[in-house]
Amino acid sequence: MINHYIVVSHIIHYKDIGDIMLAWNPALISVNQARIWPPKMAALTIKQSKRPLFIMGSLLNIIPEKITEKSIKIAKKINVTVVATGGSNLALDKYEFKPDHTMGVVEIINNLKNPDWKGFDGKGNYDLVLFIGVPYYLGSQGLSTLKNFAPHIKTLTLCRFMHPNADMSYPNISYDEWVDWLSKLIDYLD
C-alpha cells in the first residue's frame, strides 16, 4: 500500500516494498529497473556530478506551486543547467526564476543521446540528468531512450511516481511525502 511506509533519514521501511518500488503503472515493467534513490543518495549523486542538467517539465504549471518552489531551490543550490520544457516557464516565472534554456523535452533528449553533443555551453554533453514535472508516460519514453541508447548519461527522477526506465528514481509516494523528500534533498545539498 502506498501510504504505509515511513522514512527515517535515508533508510526506508516499507510494509509493502514490492508495490511501492514497482513502476507507477505496473505494466511498464522493464528488464533493468531503476534503483530507488532516497534524498540523501540523490544529494550525493548530484554533488558528484560534474555536468548536471535539470529538466523541469510542464506539470509544474498544474501541480501545487510548492513543487516548483522546491525545484527552484534545488537548482539554486547546485551548479546546474536548467531546461524548461512544455511551457513550465509560466510556473517558473511566478518565482522570477529564469531557466537557462527552453526546449522540447523530446528535443533535449535527442541531443543528450548524442555522445558528441557539445551541450548548451559548448563544453560537452552532460553526465547526470535530473527530471521533475514531465508527464509520466512521455517521461518514461524519454528515459527509455536515454537508458537504451545513451550509456554516457545517468538519469535521476525526482517525480512522485517511480520511473523504471531511470537509473535512479524516487519511489511511488504521496504528495506530502514528495514535498518532504524534496525538502530533505535540499537540506542534503548543503
Added chain:
Amino acid sequence: MPKTEPKRENDSVIIKGLDLDFKDIDVYLKEKQKVNSVQKNVSLNYPELREWDLNLLSYFKPFYAPLCDMCCMCTYGKCDLSNNKKGACGINLEKQQSRIALLTSCIGASTHAAHARDLVDRLLEKNSNLELKYSNLIDLTSPITTTLTGITPRTANELDEVMSCVEKELTNLMASAHTGQEGAHLDFESKALHAGVMDHLALEVAEIAQINLYDLDKGESNTPLLEIGMGVVDSEKPVILCIGHSIAPSSKIIDYADEKELLEGLEICGLCCTAIEQGRYSPKSKIVGSISRQLMFIRAGIPDLVVLDEQCIRADILELCAERNIPIIATSDKCSLGLPDRTRESPQKIVSEIMNGDSPGVLIRDMDKVGKVAVDLALKVKARTLTPRENSLQEEDLETLIKDCVECGQCERVCSAMLPITTSLSEAKNGDTSLLASFYGKCVGCGKCMEACSENIPLIDLIRMAAEEKIASEKYLIRSGRGPVQDVEIRKVGAPIVFGDIPGVIALAACSNYDKGEEEIALIAEEYLKRGYIVVAAGCAAMDIALYKDEEGKTLYEKYPGDFDKGGLLNLGPCVANAHAIGSAIKIANIFAKVPLENNFTEVADYIVNRIGVCVIAWGAMSQKAFAIATGANRWGIPAILGPQASKYRRLYLGNDLEPRNIKDQRDQSKVMCEPAPLHLAYSAESMNECMTLAAKLCIRPNDTPRGRMIKLSNYIDIYKKYYGTLPSDLHLYIRDEKEIPFKEKDEILKKLKEMNWKPRKSPHEPSICMG
C-alpha cells in the same frame, strides 16, 4: 458582326474553319479511354520512392523510445534487447523499434485498405464499369492516386486495380518484417513510410467509392449542422447504435426505416467514424461521439441494439452488451466475435432467435438484411424493455457503489489519463462528487481502472452518474463531413498559402487518447482559426472539436465557415477523409505551381515540404491507423505533431533544432544554408502549450516571402509568449532579413539577434531537399 448560323451536316459543326465531327470526337474519346485502361498499369516505383525516403530521413532522423526492451516475436526469444543488445536473430533494439514502426504502419494501412476493398467490391457488384462521379468543381479528382500511380480512376474497375496494387505492396511490406528479412533501420523506416502512403491511397479510394456508392457530399462547403453528444439521443425511442467506420450497414438501416416510415420513431445513432458517415448519408441520424464514449454509453444501457461494422470496436463489446441485455448484429468478417452466421436465414427467424435469447447476437453479411433485422429487432427489444429492463447489472446509487472502495490506488496507477481517481472517490464518499464529475471529457473510456479494482467498483458508471447533469445537457453541433476540397477553393488560396499570407493549414486528425481531456483539441483549433489559419479536421478529432462552446454558447462549427479559406473550419468527414487533407496539399502544388502529378511523387513531396505550410496535429493518436496516417503525411513532407501519449508509438522523426539546414536552390543548383523548416516531421509534444507553439513553427517554409515570413513569425512569437511567457530562443534561425521581424517586438528581437551575432541572409529562390 452579322450572325451566321453554323453549317450543320452529318453531326458536324463548322465554326470559322474549325471542322468538328461529333462522331470523330466520340471515337477519339472511346479510344482514349481504351488506351487509359489498357496501357496504364497500376504500379509503383518503390526504388525511386526509397531514394526519396533515404534523402528525407537524412534531414529528419528517426528517434527511438522503446516501450518494451524485449522481443518475443519468434521462438528463439524472448530476447533481451536492452541497451541496444542484439537478439538471437541478430536484430538490435534500434532495428526492432523501426521494425515495430513498419508493423504498426502496415496494420493501420491494411485496416484502411480492407475497408476500401469492401467498398470497392460493393461498387463492382453494383456495376464494374460504373463511371465514377465527381463534383463538377473538381478536376483533380484523385490527387494521391494520380501522383503515386499515374492513374486517375474513372471507373469502378480502375479503383479495383488501384486496390490490387495497394494489397500487393502491403503484402511485400509485411513480409519484410518477418524474422530474417530486412536488417537496416532506415530501410524499415522507408517501408513504414511506404505503408503510410499505401494507407493514403486506400483512404482516397475508400472515399471515392463511398461517395459514389452512397451519393455523399462531393465537396460542398456549407453542409448541414448535425447534433452531437451523449445528450442528443432520445432514449424514449428505440435506439440503434452503430459502431465502427463503415457506412454500409447504417445506410441500409436508415433506408429500411425510411421506407417503412419509421425513421421519426427510431433513434439511429453512431459512435466513432460510422457516426460521421451516417451524418453524411442522412442528417436525421445522431452522433454520440468519438471512441472514448463507447464504454460509457453502452454501460449506461441506452442502446436497444448495437450494430457493428469494423474498426475501433472494443474487443469485449459482446460481454458488455450481454451484461445489459443489448443484442448485437455484427456485419463484417473482420469483426465476427464468435457469433453464428445467419446471413442465409430469414429476417423473421433471426429476430425470433435473438428475442428468445438463443444467442446474444448474430453475424449478418447481407446489408439489406441487416437493415430489416436491425429495425424490426430494435422495435421489439424496446417493446420488451418498456417493462422493467432485465439488466443483470441493476443500477445502484453512487453512494452504495462507492462504499466498498478501500482507496488502494490501483485504479489510479493504471489510468491512461492519470486522473486522481482515489482522491475523487474519497471526496465522493464525503458527499462531494465534483472531482469525479470533472473526469467526464477527460476520461478516455479505456476501463482499465475497473479491471484493476479488487472490489469490482464500476468506475466508468460512477463518472457517468456524477456527471449526469452535464451529460444530459451535452448537445452540440457539428458540420456534416463535406468530402474533398474544391479546385476553385485551392485556386483562391494557393498563392497566399505558398507565399505565407495565409500562415498555414492545420490538419486535425486521429483518435481521442488525450492526455488532459478532449477540450484541448478544440482550444488548439480555435487558437489557429482566430489567427486566420485554415483548419481541417477528420475522424474523432472532427467530432471532439464540436464538444466545446465559447462564452456565447457557440460551437466552433457555428462560429467559423466551412470553406477552405482563411479562418475556415472544415469537417472533411470520417478518418478515411484524411485523404482530402493530404490531397489539398498536393492540389496546391499542381494547381498553383503547375507541378505535374502523374508518377511524380518526389517532385510533389519536395514542393510540399519546402513550400506549403501545412501541419498535421494528431493530438489524441491511439491506433495503428493514426500512426499510418501520420507516417504517410511525413512521406509527403508534411510534419505531424502527436500528443504525449503517442510517444508510445516508439518512433519520431526529428530535425536538427540547433543549426541551419543545408538545402539546394534548384534555380542555380547552389547549396544554401537555410532555416530548419519544417523543423521536425514527427514529434510528440509534451503539453498543449508545446503543441500550440510548435504548430506555428512547423508551418514555416523556406519558400515564404518576406511578408509571409513576417506573418508566420508574428503568429509564432505571439503564441510562444502566450503559452511560454517569453520570446522564442530560436528566432535567429528563422529571421532572414530585418524586414521579416514583426513590428510589435522589433526592438527586443533586434537586441537579441545582435547578441547572437545574427547576420541577414538570402533565401533560396527554389528550395529543394533533393541534393543529388
